[in-house]
Amino acid sequence: MYQPFNEFQIELRELVRNFTRKEITTEVAHEWDEKNQHPKALVTKMRKELGINGLCIPEEYGGMGCGSVEQCIITEEMSRGCLGITLCFGYTGLGMLPILKGASKEQATKWLEPVISGDHGISFCLSEPGAGSDAPGMKTTATKKGDVYIVNGTKAWVTGGGDADAYTVFAYTDKNRGNRGVSCFYVPRETPGITLGKKEDKFGIRASDTRQIIFEDVEVPKANLIGRENMGFVYALLTLNTSRPYIAAMGAGVMQAALDHSAKYAREREQFGQTIASFQAIQHMLADMSISLETAREITYRAARMSDAGDPNLAKFAAIAKAYSGEAAVKCAMDAVQIFGGYGYTKEYPVEKLVRDAKILCIFEGTTQIQKNEIATYAIKESASSKN
Numbered sequence: 001m002y003q004p005f006n007e008f009q010i011e012l013r014e015l016v017r018n019f020t021r022k023e024i025t026t027e028v029a030h031e032w033d034e035k036n037q038h039p040k041a042l043v044t045k046m047r048k049e050l051g052i053n054g055l056c057i058p059e060e061y062g063g064m065g066c067g068s069v070e071q072c073i074i075t076e077e078m079s080r081g082c083l084g085i086t087l088c089f090g091y092t093g094l095g096m097l098p099i100l101k102g103a104s105k106e107q108a109t110k111w112l113e114p115v116i117s118g119d120h121g122i123s124f125c126l127s128e129p130g131a132g133s134d135a136p137g138m139k140t141t142a143t144k145k146g147d148v149y150i151v152n153g154t155k156a157w158v159t160g161g162g163d164a165d166a167y168t169v170f171a172y173t174d175k176n177r178g179n180r181g182v183s184c185f186y187v188p189r190e191t192p193g194i195t196l197g198k199k200e201d202k203f204g205i206r207a208s209d210t211r212q213i214i215f216e217d218v219e220v221p222k223a224n225l226i227g228r229e230n231m232g233f234v235y236a237l238l239t240l241n242t243s244r245p246y247i248a249a250m251g252a253g254v255m256q257a258a259l260d261h262s263a264k265y266a267r268e269r270e271q272f273g274q275t276i277a278s279f280q281a282i283q284h285m286l287a288d289m290s291i292s293l294e295t296a297r298e299i300t301y302r303a304a305r306m307s308d309a310g311d312p313n314l315a316k317f318a319a320i321a322k323a324y325s326g327e328a329a330v331k332c333a334m335d336a337v338q339i340f341g342g343y344g345y346t347k348e349y350p351v352e353k354l355v356r357d358a359k360i361l362c363i364f365e366g367t368t369q370i371q372k373n374e375i376a377t378y379a380i381k382e383s384a385s386s387k388n
Contacts, residue, residue, distance in 0.1 A: 079252070180233070193215060
């Protein structure tokens with residue numbers, strides 16, 4: 001199944017890898033983690049200097065026309081430096097997906113142009129205080145009144161919410177139809193009635209601004225309806241299936257960082273007159289980390305290639321990639337702390353942060369348990385349709 005990267009993909013990886021090594025150092029990551037702040041100047045530099053804001057935006061809209069494989073490459077490399085800062089740069093990748101899935105060419109060209117230039121961020125607004133994995137349980141409504149929709153409700157866990165210039169917002173336009181009554185809207189942040197709500201004081205990914213966004217009688221023009229009315233839940237599912245390989249790539253980046261730090265420390269740390277790298281117990285832990293990392297990469301990039309090919313089985317493999325990579329990232333980070341011993345438990349060393357950051361990969365964009373539900377559904381269907 002192994003497919004090597006092409007020349008462009010290798011050059012892209014090196015571009016982001018070099019930038020990450022130079023700008024997203026352990027010290028920088030620690031600083032913004034401690035501050036619990038969005039590193040605006042650094043993110044602006046990333047947007048302006050890397051020149052990859054339009055990486056996955058089609059050429060017809062002014063983008064580079066690349067796909068999920070390339071997005072996973074840059075996501076993995078950035079996450080190797082700091083998962084929180086990766087989300088500060090990458091939240092727009094999720095926020096703009098409903099536009100790519102449902103908007104007209106005219107809408108997409110207009111809304112994505114400032115994203116390509118690096119001047120705009122877009123946050124994805126689906127979850128609510130009482131509706132996380134239970135997305136259909138949301139309460140936000142969009143009531144049609146003439147040529148506008150009146151949006152009311154509160155969105156929660158909005159990644160990049162305080163930095164974003166616009167939001168893709170999911171709301172009920174016909175509550176009686178359940179999932180088939182949800183619509184999606186493009187809502188600029190300066191629209192009257194929008195309030196930035198509570199900023200979460202999180203366990204990990206603390207550089208990333210996560211907060212509630214409150215909508216009170218927000219008037220959204222009919223022209224800002226993404227795609228067709230009552231098709232929003234379809235756009236949400238298409239978005240999540242596309243984005244889950246990106247989350248898996250974040251896990252691979254965290255695993256690589258854990259392995260990097262652990263192997264280096266093991267070569268330097270001496271106990272009982274020799275480096276701990278010579279101890280079989282440590283060697284086995286490093287081997288397990290490497291096995292998990294390479295397995296995660298294989299299934300992550302398989303899912304990414306399926307996404308680019310429009311494979312109908314993407315949902316299953318995207319769920320497998322996210323579930324495996326997220327859980328494996330937590331395990332690798334925990335093993336890194338174990339290898340560092342008492343030092344690993346302190347903030348003086350980088351590995352405790354990896355544990356705190358990695359855990360979110362098992363929670364957001366569908367918990368590991370939600371992924372397993374989906375995977376099991378496919379397994380049961382496949383068994384039922386099998387001639388055996």
